Amino acid sequence: MAGRVSVLGAGNGGCAIAADLARRGMDPTLFDLPAFADVLEPIREAGGLRLTGVLGDAQVPIPRITTAIDEAVGEGDVLVVAVPAFAQATFAAAMAPHLRPGHTIVLAPGSTGGALAVADVLRRAGGLEGVAVAETLSLPFACRKPDPASVHVAGVKQNLPLAAFPARSTADVVARVADVFPGGVAPAAHVLETSLNNMNATAHPVPVVLNAGWIETTGGDFRFYADGVSPSVARVMDAVDADRLRLVAALGLPSVPATEWDRRMYGLTGETTYELNRDSWVHRDIRAPRELRTRYLLEDVPFGLVPIASIARELGIPTPTIDLVVDLASLLADEDLRAHGRTADALGLGGLDAAGMVRLVETGTA
Numbered sequence: 001m002a003g004r005v006s007v008l009g010a011g012n013g014g015c016a017i018a019a020d021l022a023r024r025g026m027d028p029t030l031f032d033l034p035a036f037a038d039v040l041e042p043i044r045e046a047g048g049l050r051l052t053g054v055l056g057d058a059q060v061p062i063p064r065i066t067t068a069i070d071e072a073v074g075e076g077d078v079l080v081v082a083v084p085a086f087a088q089a090t091f092a093a094a095m096a097p098h099l100r101p102g103h104t105i106v107l108a109p110g111s112t113g114g115a116l117a118v119a120d121v122l123r124r125a126g127g128l129e130g131v132a133v134a135e136t137l138s139l140p141f142a143c144r145k146p147d148p149a150s151v152h153v154a155g156v157k158q159n160l161p162l163a164a165f166p167a168r169s170t171a172d173v174v175a176r177v178a179d180v181f182p183g184g185v186a187p188a189a190h191v192l193e194t195s196l197n198n199m200n201a202t203a204h205p206v207p208v209v210l211n212a213g214w215i216e217t218t219g220g221d222f223r224f225y226a227d228g229v230s231p232s233v234a235r236v237m238d239a240v241d242a243d244r245l246r247l248v249a250a251l252g253l254p255s256v257p258a259t260e261w262d263r264r265m266y267g268l269t270g271e272t273t274y275e276l277n278r279d280s281w282v283h284r285d286i287r288a289p290r291e292l293r294t295r296y297l298l299e300d301v302p303f304g305l306v307p308i309a310s311i312a313r314e315l316g317i318p319t320p321t322i323d324l325v326v327d328l329a330s331l332l333a334d335e336d337l338r339a340h341g342r343t344a345d346a347l348g349l350g351g352l353d354a355a356g357m358v359r360l361v362e363t364g365t366a
Contacts, residue, residue: 005180006031006076008091009083010039013108015151016143017082019051020182022060029064031072033094040065042148053143053153055182073098078106078177081118082139084295085111085303085342092121101130104176106162110135111299112195112307113347115165116361120348134164134173137194138265140181142282155282156183157265161197163188166364183265190361193253196244196311201304202258204296206237209328212292220288228288229277237273239321240305247312247319251354292332301329306341314344315354 006029007018014030021028032040043049048061066072073079073095081091088107095105099122107114115135122128142155160181164170167190174187188194207228208215214222222228229237241258249255262268262276270276277283289296305326309319330337344350349357352366360366 003077003176004075005029005078005080006072008032008072008079008081008095009087010036010043011082011084012143012145012151013139013141014080014082015043015049015145016139016141016153017080017108017180018062019049019060019151020055020141020153021180022048022062023051023055023058024182026179027064028062029066029072029075030062031066031069033069033090034067037067039148040067046149048149050150051153052146052150054156055153069094070098073103077102078104078180080106080108080180082108084299085114086299088114088118089121092118093125096122096125096127099127099131103130104132104173105134106173106177106180107133107135108140108181109138109198109200110191110194111303112198112201113191113303113342114195115163115191116195116347116349117342119165132164132169132173132176134162134170134177135191135194136181136185137161137188137197137261138199140183142266142286144286154285155266158183158267159186160184160265161186161188161194163191163194163361165191165361167191167362189253190358192251192357192361196248196251196253196308197256197261198304198308199258199261200296200300201308202237202241202244204300205305205325205329206240207233208289208292208294208296209325209332210236211288212332215288215290215292218288220290222288223284224286224288225277225280225283229274231274234272234274234277236321236325240325243312243319243322244308246317247308247315250315250317251358297329297333297337301326301333301337302341306338307343307347310341310343310345311347311349311357314349314352314357
């Protein structure tokens with residue numbers, strides 16, 4: 001059992017997790033950094049969050065809402081960190097002085113390399129002793145905040161893969177957080193499996209890049225998946241996924257295409273990437289981003305595609321389509337998205353062969 005749960009991050013995912021926990025009587029604490037106090041204030045004023053969608057329609061109370069990290073960490077046995085990948089290190093540094101042995105940190109999601117990056121921050125700060133660090137493959141929900149004090153959940157992922165770093169802790173963490181995520185969690189082999197199956201890296205950048213003109217002209221006034229993923233866009237998404245799957249296979253992991261993850265987690269039907277995006281009852285009403293400088297590029301490229309390509313280079317595996325998408329995304333965003341992206345070296349994987357990488361994530365030592 002999870003015990004007390006604190007949710008760190010009050011964006012789409014954090015609010016969905018907190019609202020779900022509250023509706024199930026688990027009394028979570030909701031935290032965000034002081035710089036984002038204005039994000040928390042409407043929730044505090046409303047006494048909680050308005051939850052709509054597949055989890056029901058209700059006003060759920062969130063009695064503990066705070067910008068004090070010592071309070072949030074102190075009140076939680078399980079700390080669910082639902083923040084953009086570029087904020088994970090910041091949250092880790094803030095948590096480190098207040099952690100105690102027995103704490104469990106779950107990055108939901110880890111993006112690509114989240115658990116490795118956070119564990120490194122905690123180790124350097126002396127806050128890792130007796131603390132379990134884990135990551136999920138994806139957010140537990142498809143969700144959006146339609147207004148500052150509401151969250152809409154369009155879908156719940158089932159049997160969400162989770163891994164701890166090192167992997168010997170995974171079974172304990174899965175047992176500890178089984179009741180935190182309503183669709184359940186399933187043990188992954190290790191954090192390379194969760195990280196390299198990062199669904200956002202294959203789902204988001206390509207449709208933004210190939211619909212750049214439409215996004216800028218309409219301000220995102222179209223359905224991102226149902227309209228933006230045409231047959232030709234889907235072919236490029238498949239080529240990105242093929243690059244990813246070569247790396248996954250080289251590490252001895254099951255080669256699960258992105259399309260299969262959609263079918264497993266949401267129960268979607270459709271044989272091809274195009275069909276799954278066109279017909280997805282979960283995603284069909286999600287609108288495109290209003291501008292090109294969106295998390296779909298600024299997060300999912302440097303913290304998704306860039307580390308995938310970097311790890312692949314360590315093993316001599318080409319990633320031609322991923323490299324092309326990173327180049328085009330950088331031009332569209334008007335910044336070098338590789339320059340501040342995660343790399344194999346930064347994640348402790350540089351200079352290792354496939355066996356060495358697996359040994360590191362399984363045991364904590366290369």
